[in-house]
Amino acid sequence: xxxxxxxxxxxxxxxxxxxxxQMIKGAISLFKEKGFHKTTTREIAKASGFSIGTLYEYIRTxxxxxxxxxxxxxxxxxxxxEPFFNLEHPSEDNLIHVIKSYFHLVDDLQEExxxxxxxxxSLKKETREYVLQKERDxxxxxxxxxxxxxPKQLSEEDAALLANNIFVQGHMWAFRRWILQKQFTLExxxxxxxGFFLKIIRD
Numbered sequence: 217x218x219x220x221x222x223x224x225x226x227x228x229x230x231x232x233x234x235x236x237x238q239m240i241k242g243a244i245s246l247f248k249e250k251g252f253h254k255t256t257t258r259e260i261a262k263a264s265g266f267s268i269g270t271l272y273e274y275i276r277t278x279x280x281x282x283x284x285x286x287x288x289x290x291x292x293x294x295x296x297x298e299p300f301f302n303l304e305h306p307s308e309d310n311l312i313h314v315i316k317s318y319f320h321l322v323d324d325l326q327e328e329x330x331x332x333x334x335x336x337x338s339l340k341k342e343t344r345e346y347v348l349q350k351e352r353d354x355x356x357x358x359x360x361x362x363x364x365x366x367p368k369q370l371s372e373e374d375a376a377l378l379a380n381n382i383f384v385q386g387h388m389w390a391f392r393r394w395i396l397q398k399q400f401t402l403e404x405x406x407x408x409x410x411g412f413f414l415k416i417i418r419d
Contacts, residue, residue: 311365329390
């Protein structure tokens with residue numbers, strides 16, 4: 217499943233993208249507030265600025281909207297973090313910069329990250345696998361940065377585990393914010409997590 221496989225009655229692809237972007241924006245605000253299952257397509261259409269009839273010209277089902285929304289969130293995360301994956305000048309400082317940039321990105325997208333954790337399970341198997349592969353790809357990019365910028369003796373297995381740890385620690389700032397953000401500022405949280413990471417790779 218990819219975005220272009222979602223059937224639309226409209227042939228103008230620029231208009232399709234524009235309307236779907238409106239849907240995604242409307243859906244994100246509603247999913248934050250009510251969750252996927254309690255949100256109706258009529259509510260999404262209203263939040264998007266057009267009628268329910270118009271909405272169904274661009275998608276077939278409510279799950280199509282969820283897929284478009286989740287896919288767009290993953291793309292936003294990827295586009296936000298990829299520029300920091302610089303392997304031309306590998307160094308520990310570059311690695312730290314990547315990790316810190318990722319944590320700041322998660323802070324900017326806290327609500328979207330929560331939607332990923334809460335709603336990906338509602339996708340059908342094919343579409344769920346498609347969007348989860350995007351996260352695997354991002355973790356793999358971080359794994360490559362760790363292998364290139366970290367200690368030479370670090371194994372691929374260890375780098376893979378560390379990359380997954382970093383991604384989860386970033387997401388934790390969003391889904392455990394009810395307690396973490398009462399104890400730490402963002403910068404304090406980042407410094408502690410980077411400190412733990414450096415202790416592991418330097419020992």
